[in-house]
Amino acid sequence: MELAKVIELKESILENNDEDAQVLRDELKEKKICLVNLMSSPGSGKTTTLLALNKYFDGRLRWGVMEADIDSSVDAQTMLDAGVPAVQLHTGGMCHLDADMTRQGVRAIEETGLDLLFLENIGNLVCPAEFDTGAALNMTILSVPEGDDKPAKYPLMYEVADLLVVNKIDALAVFDFDKERMERDVRKRNPDMKIFYISALTGEGVEELAAYLMEKTKEWNA
Amino acid sequence: MGEVRVIEVHEDVFAQNNEAAANVRQLLADNGTFFINVMSAPGSGKTTLLTALIERLKDKITIAEMDVDIESSLDAQRVADATGVRSLQIHNGGLCHIDADMTLRALQEFNIEGVDLLILENIGNLVCPAEFDTGAHRNVMLLSVPEGDDKPLKYPLMFTVSDVVLITKTDTMGFFNFDLEKARERILKLNPNAVILPVSAKTGEGMEALTSYLLDAVSDQQQDS
Numbered sequence: 029m030e031l032a033k034v035i036e037l038k039e040s041i042l043e044n045n046d047e048d049a050q051v052l053r054d055e056l057k058e059k060k061i062c063l064v065n066l067m068s069s070p071g072s073g074k075t076t077t078l079l080a081l082n083k084y085f086d087g088r089l090r091w092g093v094m095e096a097d098i099d100s101s102v103d104a105q106t107m108l109d110a111g112v113p114a115v116q117l118h119t120g121g122m123c124h125l126d127a128d129m130t131r132q133g134v135r136a137i138e139e140t141g142l143d144l145l146f147l148e149n150i151g152n153l154v155c156p157a158e159f160d161t162g163a164a165l166n167m168t169i170l171s172v173p174e175g176d177d178k179p180a181k182y183p184l185m186y187e188v189a190d191l192l193v194v195n196k197i198d199a200l201a202v203f204d205f206d207k208e209r210m211e212r213d214v215r216k217r218n219p220d221m222k223i224f225y226i227s228a229l230t231g232e233g234v235e236e237l238a239a240y241l242m243e244k245t246k247e248w249n250a
Numbered sequence: 251m252g253e254v255r256v257i258e259v260h261e262d263v264f265a266q267n268n269e270a271a272a273n274v275r276q277l278l279a280d281n282g283t284f285f286i287n288v289m290s291a292p293g294s295g296k297t298t299l300l301t302a303l304i305e306r307l308k309d310k311i312t313i314a315e316m317d318v319d320i321e322s323s324l325d326a327q328r329v330a331d332a333t334g335v336r337s338l339q340i341h342n343g344g345l346c347h348i349d350a351d352m353t354l355r356a357l358q359e360f361n362i363e364g365v366d367l368l369i370l371e372n373i374g375n376l377v378c379p380a381e382f383d384t385g386a387h388r389n390v391m392l393l394s395v396p397e398g399d400d401k402p403l404k405y406p407l408m409f410t411v412s413d414v415v416l417i418t419k420t421d422t423m424g425f426f427n428f429d430l431e432k433a434r435e436r437i438l439k440l441n442p443n444a445v446i447l448p449v450s451a452k453t454g455e456g457m458e459a460l461t462s463y464l465l466d467a468v469s470d471q472q473q474d475s
Binding site for chain 1 (some may be wrong): 407
């Protein structure tokens with residue numbers, strides 16, 4: 029069994045993260061790597077969603093994952109066990125990744141040769157939203173059990189995201205989740221948000237999401 | 251050396267916060283108020299659980315509640331509407347935590363005379379709030395069943411600093427793959443003294459145990475002071 033490689037990230041000393049993020053974005057564009065920054069609360073299903081996407085990505089594009097965590101390597105190991113190239117990034121207690129930290133991760137995985145690279149950010153709806161990582165696309169997951177009020181309570185996350193994935197829709201019957209209210213709150217901040225409804229567990233809606241991500245990758249790498 | 255200076259600044263911040271936290275704790279103890287800091291990931295059910303809990307406690311003791319959010323006032327309003335207790339909404343302007351100094355400032359606005367139990371509902375976040383002592387007598391955290399039993403592995407500090415871990419939404423246990431024994435083992439490995447209580451605000455499971463735990467803690471505090 030291949031063991032997950034762990035990169036201990038160094039805190040970046042650069043003052044202007046926005047500038048640095050643009051430098052990284054340009055570099056990735058040049059290298060034809062589409063970087064997707066995946067953000068959400070803890071436990072909303074980031075890793076499970078990536079695993080579900082693999083079924084559609086497998087054989088159609090080269091993809092990999094940088095798993096960021098405070099501690100532990102469980103997520104990178106899960107991806108590797110599924111045959112997806114992955115590295116584990118440790119932030120050493122920090123609640124977000126900035127562009128320079130992302131770059132340290134990219135350096136550790138780019139030699140694999142990738143069209144699409146996910147950064148699975150720290151499970152958190154506050155800090156990650158504040159830092160541009162240099163990604164081509166910001167994707168956020170909202171799981172049904174968390175409740176329909178999250179866009180109202182963590183507005184910045186929904187403002188910076190290009191793509192919202194509502195996960196665990198198989199649990200809609202068990203929870204009070206008002207889709208209309210949620211969408212209304214999202215559109216208030218971000219009228220152009222692309223929204224997908226999926227269940228990473230049952231596979232519902234995953235094919236459409238995979239197709240969209242492959243299309244975006246093709247556009248970026250063109 | 252830049253690096254050394256950064257570390258000193260961090261230590262300084264925490265040292266100052268620890269002092270402010272001690273002041274908060276003393277102020278509340280003198281007043282006979284027991285103070286709990288409630289933390290969790292977003293959407294794990296803090297507001298729902300607190301509303302159910304306050305409903306059970308409010309005829310026995312006097313409760314006040316403070317809610318921290320980035321900018322909305324949904325939670326404080328919900329708690330106040332549902333329970334009738336005094337509730338204060340704190341907007342922290344985008345920060346991912348609340349520290350002891352912010353608690354102290356909130357307490358200056360919020361008269362706590364005669365309050366037996368003061369509840370702080372922290373920002374939904376498993377990282378930053380764990381790093382800052384708010385001056386609470388006990389840290390209470392919620393881990394909801396849909397989040398998964400691996401959270402102690404991924405957010406160890408939160409579980410280390412929490413005196414009480416509530417496993418919430420246990421009514422959905424049949425629906426999600428959540429191994430309660432595994433969760434318990436992982437929590438106790440980080441924090442052997444943690445009190446772990448499975449609860450459901452919806453079905454009422456475990457609410458009796460939580461209620462008596464808090465009533466005991468409040469009465470212990472008042473006997474000591």
